[in-house]
Amino acid sequence: MKKALGAVAVAAAAAIALSACTGSGSSNQAAAGGDAKGDISYWLWDANQLPAYQQCADDFHKANPNINVKITQTGWDDYWTNITNGFVAGNGPDVFTDHLSKFGDFVKNNQILALDDAVKTDNVDLNQYQKGLADLWVGKDGKRYGLPKDWDTISLFYNKDMISKAGLSADQMGSLAWNPQDGGSFEKAIAHLTVDKNGKHGDEAGFDKNNVAVYGLGLAGSGSGNGQTEWSWLTGTTGWTHTDKNPWGTKYNYDDKKFQDTIAWFHSVIDKGYMPKLETTVGASMSDTFAAGKAAINANGSWMIGQYFGYKGINVGLAPTPTGPDGKRASMFNGLADSINAATKNPAAATKWVEYLASPACQDVVASKAVVFPAVSEATDRAAAAFKAKGVDVGSFTQQVKDNTTFLFPITENAAKVDGIMKPAMDAVFSGKSPAGSLTDANSQVNALFQ
Structure with a gap:
């Protein structure tokens, strides 16, 4: 919440x-x-x-x-x-x-x-x-x-050299804004930071989304039902909450339009080629992919600071998560x-x-x-x-x-069963097999666990 x-x-x-x-x-x-x-x-x-x-x-x-x-x-x-x-x-x-x-x-x-x-x-x-x-x-x-x-909380880890080469400053990285309609300055940044194998940026004519050398934003997975590092820092800026109360809620809100619009936007970034396809993340480490120079930005948790700054040959910077429709940032706590x-x-x-x-x-x-x-x-x-x-x-x-912009990790009973329902449901949306609206049915299954 x-x-x-x-x-x-x-x-x-x-x-x-x-x-x-x-x-x-x-x-x-x-x-x-x-x-x-x-x-x-x-x-x-x-x-x-x-x-x-x-x-x-x-x-x-x-x-x-x-x-x-x-x-x-x-x-x-x-x-x-x-x-x-x-x-x-x-x-x-x-x-x-x-x-x-x-x-x-x-x-x-x-x-x-x-x-x-x-x-x-x-x-x-x-x-x-x-x-x-x-x-x-x-x-x-x-x-x-x-x-x-x-x-722990969430921030954006970024490749300073890539940011500089793309003409973006640290101040710009620290003042990104996002919305589920067009992605705001955040989507513009990750589009520009995406580069195909011919050197075309994601926001340039002729960009080949099927042959990407560097993604603007890395992907760890679909985030299952909590999306801690994947998307919760975006949904948290819309007024959406995972459950009706926290801790010990008994009703999940995956059927909420604010949530589904955010997830639909997230999938659109994959579809545009600015973020890796879900199937490429299986068995892969997002941070290692970042270290290999294949992604310009990773959203990740504070427990990963040592990992990112321990990579040799990568000049790493940190920026806060983007502000959202409510004008504030958000991070799961x-x-x-x-x-x-x-x-x-x-x-x-x-x-x-x-x-x-x-x-x-x-x-x-x-x-x-x-x-x-x-x-x-x-x-x-x-x-x-x-x-x-x-x-x-x-x-x-x-x-x-x-700044009091944190919200709590959802604490409920039946967590393993919720994950069993939401992981395949979110995977289906992120892979393009199902629309974001399909999460309404998954939400009904989840809430049935508490009846």
Whole structure:
């Protein structure tokens, strides 16, 4: 739902207050840290963050020599498959990096532990985090199932050399505007930045859309039902919201004209040859394609800063997402947390590790690596300084929070089932097999899950 970060916290708190008496999630509570000992496993999906968390694990072991933490990192898709299979087989991790789109179903299925007793007993300060983050991890039952680890927003990564060669300035990149009718100055920019194999730009006569050498805008995929990096930063400027309320909405809005008009425009950019065809993105990395010089602009999340600025031979710039019909920018606001497997055989050690992950001691380490923005407010400032020391101005990400132009990642139950319906439906639209209007039928199927 498009709202200020502060408003997100208010809405989350309101939803929590209303649901505290009616929810029926897991009654299992994590054990307070106490005299914990033994071996625990910790899973995460982001390879870029692995070095920071390995250092946290090493530091944690030094302070708690009776606890050993083994970290396993796998890619996003395999990660969630392994988590699901592990829960079923009883051999999942003790602690894992959790996602807002997933934890509702985990709570519903009694697969993760509530942390309220441990937070109270061990005096975890929930006010140390960026405003609203801690509230996101409270389920419909009013119980807390994760402690915040980081947050993210979306910006435009662009190839400075391509931008300069096309006659565009950094100031122009920072003041792009978009609308679903003709795409505004944003479409004009990506059209001009698109170049075919004969050197013709997308806005020139004779441009061959079937033989493109450089696309103005990269594509990661259709975005399924949330479109975090694909299109949510556009739909968020139209007044459209994913659900009727957030968190814990029970009605999705994929049948809304504002949403369908945005998606129709997005497909038109593919059809015009300014963005890759959907089928070419299968098995490909959008950031690697950018690094290969095949795209001028990528919309992506702050967790990818290190990846983009780590490529050799590419002069990378950052710009905020374009303003939309409402005259404002928009970015989905997402925050990860660490949760405890309800089947852990060592809840005391798992709890102590989760509390350490959420502490300044670990999050300052994460900040120093300049990879993501940690949840602890002071650590966020440290991260911004660490990025600056590397020559990266992250203002396009942090400004969304300061300007109150963020909206929350849709938090609902049935997330996996929603994805199962929306991914093929969105793929069909992006590939040109179905019109945007077909999403009305998909929306009916989604909403039937909540009846």
